[in-house]
Amino acid sequence: xxxxxxNGAAPxxxxxxxxxxxxxxxxxxxxxxxxxxxxxxxxxxxxxxxTLGPQLExxxxxxxGAVKMVKVNVDEAQMLAGQLQIQSxxxxxxxxxxxxxxxxxxxxxxxxxKAFIDRVIEAAGGESPGGQLDEAVAAAEEMLAEGAAVDxxxxxxxxxxxxxxxxxxxGGLVRAHIVAGDLDQAEAVLNxxxxxxxHAPELEAAHAQLELARQAADAxxxxxxxxxxxxxxxxxxxxxxxxKALHAQGDVEQAVDQLLELFRxxxxxxxxxxxxxxxxxxxxxxxxxxxxxNGRRKLSSMIFA
Numbered sequence: 331x332x333x334x335x336x337n338g339a340a341p342x343x344x345x346x347x348x349x350x351x352x353x354x355x356x357x358x359x360x361x362x363x364x365x366x367x368x369x370x371x372x373x374x375x376x377x378x379x380x381t382l383g384p385q386l387e388x389x390x391x392x393x394x395g396a397v398k399m400v401k402v403n404v405d406e407a408q409m410l411a412g413q414l415q416i417q418s419x420x421x422x423x424x425x426x427x428x429x430x431x432x433x434x435x436x437x438x439x440x441x442x443x444k445a446f447i448d449r450v451i452e453a454a455g456g457e458s459p460g461g462q463l464d465e466a467v468a469a470a471e472e473m474l475a476e477g478a479a480v481d482x483x484x485x486x487x488x489x490x491x492x493x494x495x496x497x498x499x500x501g502g503l504v505r506a507h508i509v510a511g512d513l514d515q516a517e518a519v520l521n522x523x524x525x526x527x528x529h530a531p532e533l534e535a536a537h538a539q540l541e542l543a544r545q546a547a548d549a550x551x552x553x554x555x556x557x558x559x560x561x562x563x564x565x566x567x568x569x570x571x572x573x574k575a576l577h578a579q580g581d582v583e584q585a586v587d588q589l590l591e592l593f594r595x596x597x598x599x600x601x602x603x604x605x606x607x608x609x610x611x612x613x614x615x616x617x618x619x620x621x622x623x624n625g626r627r628k629l630s631s632m633i634f635a
Contacts, residue, residue: 346387346399351407357400362425366454368399368447371411371421378437379420385440386422389447392492396451397424424450441495441526463489467498474502479510495524501532508536508543516540531617538613546578559588566592566599570607577611586611586625594632605629 349357358367370386372379383401390399404411404419414423414430423433424446432450470485483506489499500523507516517540523533552575558568569592577585586608593604608629612622 344398345390345395346401349400349402351402351410354402354407354410358425359428361398361400362429363427365395366397366424366426366431366450368397368450369423369425370399370401371404371414371416371419371423372401373403373405373419376419382420382422382437382443385438385443389440389443392444393447393451397447397454422446426450426454463493463496463499467496467502470499470502470506474506474509477509479506482506483510495527497527497530497532500527501530501536504533504536505539508539513540513543513547516543534613535615538610541610542577542614545574549575549578552576552579564595566596570600570603573607582611582615583621586621590625590628590632593629597632 347357358369361367368386368390370379370383372383386399390397402410404416418435420437421433421435423430425431431453432446434446438446466485466489470482470489473479473482473485483503486499486503486506489496490503493499500519504516504520507513507519516536520533520537520540527533550571552572555568555572555575558565559572562568569588573585573588573592576582576588589604589608589611592599593608597605608625612625615622
């Protein structure tokens with residue numbers, strides 16, 4: 331599924347080409363009046379160039395024609411390198427409307443290369459693939475919020491087809507399976523996450539939500555647990571189980587309150603289970619959620635009291 335364009339990506343041969351000193355005006359300066367041109371200044375003896383070049387090419391191809399790339403061997407274009415004051419390689423310049431508009435020196439990780447390409451496209455008034463994918467993620471999140479878990483999962487999967495390292499889409503796919511009640515599939519997806527994003531906040535949140543969903547499957551009846559706590563406020567296991575049961579029925583704030591009370595009464599109970607569970611609940615929510623902000627503040631006041 332091609333989310334970014336109904337016409338498909340432009341052929342690689344049209345997006346990436348080698349150029350020379352003599353052809354630079356036509357291939358870069360004039361061509362950049364139509365579309366941004368990324369220029370990779372490299373040399374055969376340059377080790378980092380061998381890593382950066384292919385990564386740049388992949389990022390340019392992924393942009394689907396919103397930007398093009400020209401490769402210039404500085405050994406064969408020394409006068410041009412001098413004019414552009416290129417002192418080390420690899421050096422990358424982005425040209426638009428005949429002028430350099432951005433650039434960097436040295437090798438960069440793939441995520442920063444992608445961000446550079448997106449920035450150049452947006453500076454030229456275009457819509458970057460990253461921006462379009464983010465819009466698709468937002469649409470999938472809306473589907474998920476409305477309970478259309480299957481449609482959301484299909485959309486998240488399509489986004490990952492275009493960017494396998496899109497952490498928000500990966501986390502969304504896990505959560506879609508959780509909402510659909512397929513916890514084993516959610517865990518399989520989570521375990522298969524690329525190493526580059528395995529610790530991204532979106533995946534950490536999905537992991538916490540999966541853990542809470544598994545707890546919910548075994549949660550006891552709220553009324554009985556509430557009665558047990560009222561009968562014996564120091565029944566820590568009942569209070570802990572009550573917190574899990576409250577969370578399972580969607581009463582997150584009350585669950586947090588019960589865990590805070592348990593921590594206040596005995597922070598070391600069951601190897602600090604109350605604090606660990608609080609952090610799991612917090613990780614499953616957005617960082618700016620009032621429940622998280624208030625809960626963390628109350629927990630900190632007890633820890634440092």
